[in-house]
Amino acid sequence: MTNELKDLFSFLRFASVSTDSKYAADVRACGEWLIQKLQGMGLTAELHETPRHPIVLAKNEHVEGRKTVLIYGHYDVQPVDPLSLWKTGPFEPEIRDGRIWARGATDNKGQMLAHLLGVEKTLREEGELPVNLIFLFEGEEEIGSANLKPFLEAHKDELKCDVIAISDTGMVAPGVPTLGYGLRGISACEVIVRGPKGDLHSGLFGGAVANPATAVARLVASLHDDNGRIQVEGFYDDVRPLEDWEREMWAKVPGVSEQDFLDVTGSPSLFGEEGYSSAERTWARPTAEVNGIGGGYQGEGSKTVLPAEAFAKLTFRIVPDQDPVDIIQKVKRHLEAKCPPGVEIEVKIGHDAQPYATDPHSKFGLAAQTALKKAFNADPVLIREGGSIPIVQTFRDVLGVDTLLLGLALADAQIHAPNENFPVENFEAGIRLNQALLKELAAC
Amino acid sequence: MTNELKDLFSFLRFASVSTDSKYAADVRACGEWLIQKLQGMGLTAELHETPRHPIVLAKNEHVEGRKTVLIYGHYDVQPVDPLSLWKTGPFEPEIRDGRIWARGATDNKGQMLAHLLGVEKTLREEGELPVNLIFLFEGEEEIGSANLKPFLEAHKDELKCDVIAISDTGMVAPGVPTLGYGLRGISACEVIVRGPKGDLHSGLFGGAVANPATAVARLVASLHDDNGRIQVEGFYDDVRPLEDWEREMWAKVPGVSEQDFLDVTGSPSLFGEEGYSSAERTWARPTAEVNGIGGGYQGEGSKTVLPAEAFAKLTFRIVPDQDPVDIIQKVKRHLEAKCPPGVEIEVKIGHDAQPYATDPHSKFGLAAQTALKKAFNADPVLIREGGSIPIVQTFRDVLGVDTLLLGLALADAQIHAPNENFPVENFEAGIRLNQALLKELAAC
Structure with a gap:
């Protein structure tokens, strides 16, 4: 195994799950490992405390007149459940069939460590870097990066740069270098529906009081019509229409055909907004998704209970020029207005992120295309991306800089x-x- | 503490949860404890094996010319979750505020043991019983009594009797003796909706494939209209209308006013089928209830996942003259017809029970009213009951006998x-x- 892979395995072994407070010490230990590694490469590196998980900041010696490049990544990961479906332990990395298997292997530890190790290699080969480099790695990306914006604001001068690069998005197909110029944003909320003060026997009381699980299902069902069109009033008002060149390019991008989407998802068939391809639906159209729904008996067999409460965890992927705060307010009004009689509703608003789009034909965009071509020995494609990187818009707002x-x-x-x-x-x-x-x- | 309460506490300490196979040994131990107790009273008592949990059968010495009375009860109990909401352990009985607190205290261990201890007392006081007695206690009532019917059929001659008595239903209010003459039946099913082959990132794929949690919510929502009326085609076809004398009596029964239902359930308001009181809705009208709904992320915080599958556990309370098999077939057809595009549906049909009604003014009904008046020193009321006792109809079918x-x-x-x-x-x-x-x- 190469030293690079050994480093990646060490990095992947940290259970740096940011959303669940019981992993807080693992997140910190992972950040401290990065500091050690960066200092060992000869960079200055510092762990900055936040109200939750620390930020890692590192630099080479900056030289007047050089371009300053900020490379961002995140060392926190998503939860691992359902654990029983993993073939090998999520924090016990393994190589099988030419792939590294572990939580965070792609999102984002594998991608961010490649940048770190690229810098290490250049330093070893050349003795110095051609640019002024800033590494900024956070531990809260998977929970909305709440503490990054205050950090950027507090360190605005220190983080001044010409351009930002992030590897935390998709390649359309193996071997096809991909430059992303847009992202969906996100608005999250949790709906909690409460009825009786405790679980009731569904025989003794069923029929006389509203069932919170039925109510939450009716609320979720109210979000779409039968064709998958979102029914929240004003939801589509600010959606920027696709441009012709985008639809033409995306129709030719490999790896995102209808058959590709079917193969990758394994869904029995595709389903989405009428009049759009799957690439267009995921890259340039907004969604309303249930990430979790629950209430009542979850175990083996049956239990004839009328549950006291039920919930749905919802996220809305949004596109330019929708605003996450505007959208979640519209959603909240919709849910409160649609709440069935006999229950009480609470809408807890969660994290959000702005959608993003930039010009892939700027000088930095062209430089990135050249670098992609060199690394992969193939022409890059230009795409948007369905996921959200909450801080790309924040970088633009606070530092005034675009992101590759x-x-x-x-x-x-x-x-x-x-x-x-x-x-x-x-x-x-x-x-x-x-x-x-x-x-x-x-x-x- | 009296010897009777000591016996009840011993009985309640068995975690005889029938639905969950990990409690199978506890169910059996509970049945064996009953055998010991019954034999100690001088009855013949035998544990009969079934494919799942054993049946307890006991008798006194039968004398020609006496009436034969079968008393039925069940020694299995419902699951206890959510465990965190119990003030004291569900299998650690305690007396507080004049009540016995434990899983099964009312349903059905407390009620059935009162019969057993009444027999013990009469035997002690009188030396013999005035009737030929059969005690029949099963361990599968909470899971649909699948093995009781074959047992009744196999032991039909041995179980020949004039009347059956069961204490497993409600009293309308403290101190008001209550004779039940009707029960709702039940039909159960579980709907499983499957989409992608595994959980997907809701950013990368959301919009292009159907979300099984959304689909299951839409299916549940399709069961009712906005007024709570069930939308399954033909669902109400065989519902027997309420008689005038029933509506008049029930309007005067204490403990079941609209305010009583509000107080007991703690629901923010009552909700049900228009044109019926809460007593009528629960005693004489059918329902469609979600007992459990689930899919996707259930933990703390958020997880932006598009779940691979979701489920709903449904039960339908039915009334005379609806048939549980007919109803569940209608429900299955409804769910399959309403299944949204892009997902696959499986409807697993569960347990069922016939609804029941008898004449409370028969000679046995009048004898029961007299006994209730003596035990409580008050006039009994005549009601139906919202719950289901799956075997009451089976007793009528196999043994040809009515149940008090x-x-x-x-x-x-x-x-x-x-x-x-x-x-x-x-x-x-x-x-x-x-x-x-x-x-x-x-x-x-």
Whole structure:
């Protein structure tokens, strides 16, 4: 095993699950491991405390007149449940079939460590970097990056840069370098519906009081019509229409055909908003998704209970020029208005992120395309991305700088799901990409 | 503590949860404890094996010319979750505020043991019983009594009797003796909706494939209209209308006013089928209830996942003259027809029970009314009951005999829910009731 892979395995062994407070010590230990590694490479590196999980900041020695490049990544990961579906332990990385299997392998530890190791390699080969480098790694990306914006504001001068690069998005197909120029945003909420003061016998009381599980189902059902169109009033008002060149390019992008979506998801058939391809539905159209629904008896067999409460965890993926705060307020009004009689509703508003779009033909965009071509020896494609990186818009707002999205994640990487994985070849290409990128950005 | 309460505490300490196979040994141990107790009283008692949990059968010495009375009860109990809501351990009985607190205290261990101890007392006081007695106690009532019907058929001659008595239904209010003459039946099913082959990232794939949690919510929502009327085609076809005398009597029955239902359930308001009181809705009208709904992320915080599958556990309470098999077939057709595109549906049909009604003015009904009056020193009321006792109709079908429902359960007994309880005075009245009942039935 190469030293690079050994480093990645060490990094992946930390159970740095940010959403669940019982893993707080693992998140911190993971951040401290990064500090050690960065200092060992000769960078200055510091762990910055936040109200929750620490931020890692590192720099080389900055030289007047050079471009300053900020590379962002996150070392926190999603929860692992259902654990029983993992073929090997989520925090016991393994290589099988040319892929590295572990929680965070793709999202985001594998991709961010490739940048770190690319820098290490350049430093070893060249003695110095062609740019002024800032590494900014956070531990709260999977929970909405609440403490990053205050950190950016407090360290605005120190973080001044010309351009930002992130590898936390998708590659359309193996071997096809991909430059992302847009992201969906997100608005999250949890709906809790409460009825009787405790669970009731459904025989003795069924028929006389509203059932919170029925009520939550009716609320969820009210979000869409039969064709999958979202029914929240004003939801589509600010959606920016697709441009013709985008639809033409995306129709030719490999890896995102209807058959590809069927193969990767394993769904019995595709389903979505009429008049759009699957790529268009996921990259440029908003959604309303149930991430979790629950209430009443969850165990084996049956239990004739009328539950006291039920919940639905909802997220709305939004696109330019929708605003997450506006959207979640519209959703809240919709849910409160649709709440069935006999129950009480609470809508807890969760994290959010702005949607994002930039120009892939700027000088930095062109430099990134060249670096991608060098790393993969193929022409890059230009796409948007269905996921959300909550801080890309924040970088633009606070630092006034655009972000290059140099994604290395494959569609079947199983991120946020059991059996997450990352191809060894993408990890190695990521290291080459970092070296080429810093060179091209220095020269552009 | 009296010897009777000591016996009840011993009985309640068995975790005889029938639905969950990990408690199988506890169910059996509970049945064996009954055998010991019955034999100690001088009855012949035998544990009969079934494919799942054993049946307890006991008799006194039968004398030609006497009436034969079968008393039925069940020694299995409902699951206890959510365990965190119990004030004291569900299998660690305690007396507080004049009530016995434990799983099964009311449903059905407290009520059935009162009959057993009434017989013990009569034997001690009189040396013999006035009737030929059969005790029949099963361990599968909470899971649909699948093995009782074959047992009845196999032991039809041995179980020949004139009338059956069961205490497993409600008293309308403390101190008001209650004779039940009708029960709702039940049809159960579980709907499982499957979409992608595994959980997906809701950003990368949301919008392109159907979400099984959304689909299951839409299916549940399709069961009712906005007024709570069930939308399954033909669902109400065979519902027997209420008779005028029933509506008049029920309007005067204490403990079942709209305010009583509000107080006992703690629901923010009542909700049900238009044109019926709460008593009528629960005693004589059918329902469609969600007993459990689930899918996707259930933990703390959020997880942006598009779940691979979701489920709903449904039960339908049915009334004379609906048929549970006919109803569940109608429900299955409804769910399959309403299944949204992009997912696959499986409808697993569960247990069922016939609804029941008999004449409360028969000679046995009148004897039961007299016994109730003696035990409680008050006039009994005549009601139906919202719950299901799956085997009452089976007794009629196999043994050709009607059942007297002599309920001792209060509305706030929390049966099937955390903090189940049974008043000590009802336990003591149950012992008196058994003694009076056998005397009145012998003489009628």
